[in-house]
Amino acid sequence: MTPYRAILGVIALERFAWYCFIGMLALWRSPAAVGTLLFWAYLSPMLGGLLGRYSLRASVAGGASLLCAGYVAATLNNDPLPLLALGCGLFKPCLSALLGSLFQVGAARTAAFGRYYAAIQVGSMPSTLVGGYLHYRYGWGTAFAVCACALGLCLLLLAFSWAKLAARESIADMVIDTITQPQWGRLAVLCIGAIVFFAGFQQQQTTLVLWARDVCRMDLPEAVSTLNPVFAVAFLASPLAAWRDLRGRLTLGMLFLAAGFGVLLLGSSLRYLALWYLLATAGEVLISPLGLDLAGSLVPRRLSAIATALFLSAMSLGGWLAGQLGSLPDLRQAVALSAGLALAGALWFHTLVAKPATQIELRGVLCPL
Numbered sequence: 001m002t003p004y005r006a007i008l009g010v011i012a013l014e015r016f017a018w019y020c021f022i023g024m025l026a027l028w029r030s031p032a033a034v035g036t037l038l039f040w041a042y043l044s045p046m047l048g049g050l051l052g053r054y055s056l057r058a059s060v061a062g063g064a065s066l067l068c069a070g071y072v073a074a075t076l077n078n079d080p081l082p083l084l085a086l087g088c089g090l091f092k093p094c095l096s097a098l099l100g101s102l103f104q105v106g107a108a109r110t111a112a113f114g115r116y117y118a119a120i121q122v123g124s125m126p127s128t129l130v131g132g133y134l135h136y137r138y139g140w141g142t143a144f145a146v147c148a149c150a151l152g153l154c155l156l157l158l159a160f161s162w163a164k165l166a167a168r169e170s171i172a173d174m175v176i177d178t179i180t181q182p183q184w185g186r187l188a189v190l191c192i193g194a195i196v197f198f199a200g201f202q203q204q205q206t207t208l209v210l211w212a213r214d215v216c217r218m219d220l221p222e223a224v225s226t227l228n229p230v231f232a233v234a235f236l237a238s239p240l241a242a243w244r245d246l247r248g249r250l251t252l253g254m255l256f257l258a259a260g261f262g263v264l265l266l267g268s269s270l271r272y273l274a275l276w277y278l279l280a281t282a283g284e285v286l287i288s289p290l291g292l293d294l295a296g297s298l299v300p301r302r303l304s305a306i307a308t309a310l311f312l313s314a315m316s317l318g319g320w321l322a323g324q325l326g327s328l329p330d331l332r333q334a335v336a337l338s339a340g341l342a343l344a345g346a347l348w349f350h351t352l353v354a355k356p357a358t359q360i361e362l363r364g365v366l367c368p369l
Helices: 003-028 031-043 045-052 056-075 081-100 107-124 127-138 140-160 162-168 181-205 207-214 221-236 246-264 270-297 301-326 331-352 359-364
Strands: none
Touching: 003 031, 003 056, 003 081, 003 107, 003 127, 003 140, 003 162, 031 045, 031 081, 031 301, 045 056, 045 081, 045 301, 056 081, 056 140, 056 162, 081 107, 081 270, 081 301, 107 221, 107 270, 127 140, 140 162, 181 207, 181 246, 181 270, 181 301, 181 331, 207 221, 207 270, 207 301, 207 331, 221 270, 246 270, 246 331, 270 301, 301 331
16 A cells, blocks of 8 residues: 555544544533543644654654544543544644655645545544444444544554655655744745634534524534535535646635625525535635645645644634634624635735745745735
8 A cells, every 4th residue: 555545544534533523522521522622632733743843654653542542541431532632633733744745846746635635524424423323322432442443443554654654754855954934924824814714614613503503493503514525525526626826726715715604694594504615615625735735835844744733723723713703692793704804814815925826836935924
């Protein structure tokens, strides 16, 4: 098995286990436990980024081992949250950086991150259904044991490709271990844009659930979120995912998100809510895989895990802002503010990303602040 295929299998299995567990955690423990886990899971990638500069492979394997141990702890009815949070912090940024190390900067690398993102969606789609079935049919322990087995398979895939991945960590440009001021500026442009985008996009977990319940009168409002992975897989197979104009992709992704919030204000039927998911997911496909690619491309390869961790932290901060917007008493006000924020993000990228910009020129396209 090639290292690339191994990484795709690893991320699909890990995301399956993660979302399977997250979907059960509120019932097994409490909604507060979900918030605690997500907070620390998105804060801890900075630790993984720092350790990843020494060995991406070891950080990924260590993170997968901690995740597996966490699910085993849950199977035994012990507290798994510290192990899962730390494991996620080691695993997520370093696996993305490890994928980036397999390719030179260019169209092939961006396509690889698109397929990586598709693997995430494939892993997450059946997770909540499988977890719910196992929990109700066989009990909590069986459901959590399946999550642990998924991480065991991740470790097995890593072991099969360990030697080949080692060769990628010895490339010559990994001796460069400093980030220049222009590179920090370019990374800041990307991360600030990510905060703005995910402040809107992550409202599918907050404002959109309340909108489905209170405006669309859905009996099971959480079910509408299943539209996201379905649309994502469809868009990833379309020419949209292969578009090579960097400024165009980032700007249009923001405009799609703004249009989605604008559509919500047109009516209260489910078709408008479905249109939000269609437009917002199109924006996600344009921005999310490219953002992971860019974060590692804008800095020396040895520091790519740190840059990826910063991008993930920006996503986390955007998610926190989504929660604040979703807490506004007037849902229409939250939707209108989100549309305006997304338009500001489109202007941000359109102004600060150079033109022309293609995937081949990733290291120099973002103007320093």
